[in-house]
Amino acid sequence: MSGRSSSPRSTECGFRTGWGEPVRVAANLLLRHAREVITCSGKLPTRAAKGDFDPAPLGLIEDGAVAIADDRIVAVGRTAEVERSVSLSSGATVIDVGDAMLTPGLVDAHTHSLFVGSRAGEFSLRVQGAGYAEIAAKGGGIAASVKALRGATDEALRAALARRLDAMARFGTTTVEVKSGYALETAQELRSLKLARSMGDRVVPTFLGLHAVPPELRGTEDGRARYLATVAGRMLDAVVAGGDARFIDAYVDGPGFSVAECAPALERAKALGLRARLHVGQFEDVGGAQLAASLGAASADHLEHVSDEGLRAMAAAGVTAVLLPGAAFSLGQPMPDARRMRALGVAVALATDCNPGTSHCDALPWMAAFGVRQMGLSTVEAWFAITATAAGCLDLGDRGRLAVGARADVAVLDLPGWEALPYVLGSPRALATVTGGALRRWE
Ligand SMILES: [Zn+2]
Structure with a gap:
């Protein structure tokens, strides 16, 4: 995982510059190039079923990214898509997650x-x-x-x-x-x-x-x-x-x-x-x-x-x-x-x-x-x-998932992929967390 503070991109990025070009949303923290992102954006079947081992509800994204503005998530997706959809503010923090995973906090x-x-x-x-x-x-x-x-x-x-x-x-x-x-x-x-x-x-x-x-x-x-x-x-x-x-x-x-x-x-x-x-x-x-x-x-x-x-x-x-x-x-x-x-x-x-x-x-x-x-x-x-x-x-509908509009609670976990959660004995360490938009790193 590596990071930097970015200088602002061209200010035009925040505005519509032509027909068909989307408006970019402002962000001040970008976690990108994660080997895998778990969003939990799907719905788990209500009852145990044969499909319990199907990872579809995890909403997995390869080479994924999460963009955050203050205490909210403003974009989630493949890194290239997220980078196209956001405009980083002056002094924004950008972290290359690399081999670790991004999951909901x-x-x-x-x-x-x-x-x-x-x-x-x-x-x-x-x-x-x-x-x-x-x-x-x-x-x-x-x-x-x-x-x-x-x-x-x-x-x-x-x-x-x-x-x-x-x-x-x-x-x-x-x-x-x-x-x-x-x-x-x-x-x-x-x-x-x-x-x-x-x-x-x-x-x-x-x-x-x-x-x-x-x-x-x-x-x-x-x-x-x-x-x-x-x-x-x-x-x-x-x-x-x-x-x-x-x-x-x-x-x-x-x-x-x-x-x-x-x-x-x-x-x-x-x-x-x-x-x-x-x-x-x-x-x-x-x-x-x-x-x-x-x-x-x-x-x-x-x-x-x-x-x-x-x-x-x-x-x-x-x-x-x-x-x-x-x-x-x-x-x-x-x-x-x-x-x-x-x-x-x-x-x-x-x-x-x-x-x-x-x-x-x-x-x-x-x-x-x-x-x-x-x-x-x-x-x-x-x-x-x-x-x-x-x-x-806990009646906290805006947490536990990585989705646009959710509270910016994210974990950067030192795991090689979603299947490794019960596979690694002991507990995986977080390399970083974002809690209500506040970044902490432990490298
Ligand atoms: Zn108790």
Whole structure:
């Protein structure tokens, strides 16, 4: 990959110079001569089908280019066509991508990446065979992250999140959903959401008050009921008034909360304009998929344990499955069955679940490799799962694809072609990313 700042071309280029000659559109960043461009401009079949291995939906372009003006894509196509259609502004940046690929900036639709502190000790206990209760008794689990987050300064939290977003960008990720839920107290949940929002449009903040009962209320007679009432009442009111959260989440699972416990907060949130994305069936199927469907949720995530009935309800309601192989891998669980979900017509996204307990992972492409090698996805489906489908379930229709008018989020990935996504062990590195028009390079 090589680059330069160009001097302006002749100014006539920006104007119609004769009959039949197109008007050129202005651009200030041109990524060109990429061996291959993935646009995700096609439509993935709704259900798994024989055509799942057909790369047509990827909208591949050889010797491709993407032109950008500020924060928008203004041209995508073969380099020669794009160069004919744009007029580079004074000082525009031109990069010859060469052997790397251009793809939509990757979208990580499920993370808990606003955290401080390590839980490596807890992980070590787990690999020695310790169970959930033993780890909790030794001060591990979500309670450990709650204690660390509550004691951290704003600056420390912001720096930790910024470092993590940078690490994710090194793998091509330009949009990251970030959940609260390590505060479990109104003022600190608001602080978490505000800090996430302060990272700008590359972060989508989600309110996860119903992550766990806060440590100080556990073991008290009515602590659990009081916390549920607080979340559904004044905590939710404060979150909506604060305006930083884009979604609400809840941990609908055996070790988490029941459908009956979560429903009041989620239904109220829906009435107040906050759409749900839910943790469902990581350990136990307690009916979370049906709850997600009845709420018209954006996504139901995890789904290691889910019935066909639950999946059919999700398909009918258009709820995306966000699968988190990093957590299943770390916990030694069977992988969620993406093939079965696709066969039942459920859209599938893949995310890192980046968190300090069960998936300390920044590398979204690696999740795609799990998706293909262990979860039954085709490589075409896996590309969509970390781009367009992931963006769709975050209600971000202008991301996850390379198209004229889309937000200028692009990854320059060090891969020899689209088929190599699950083939390269480890994760491919991004040589550069463009996020909302802002270029970063790591050569
Ligand atoms: Zn999670």
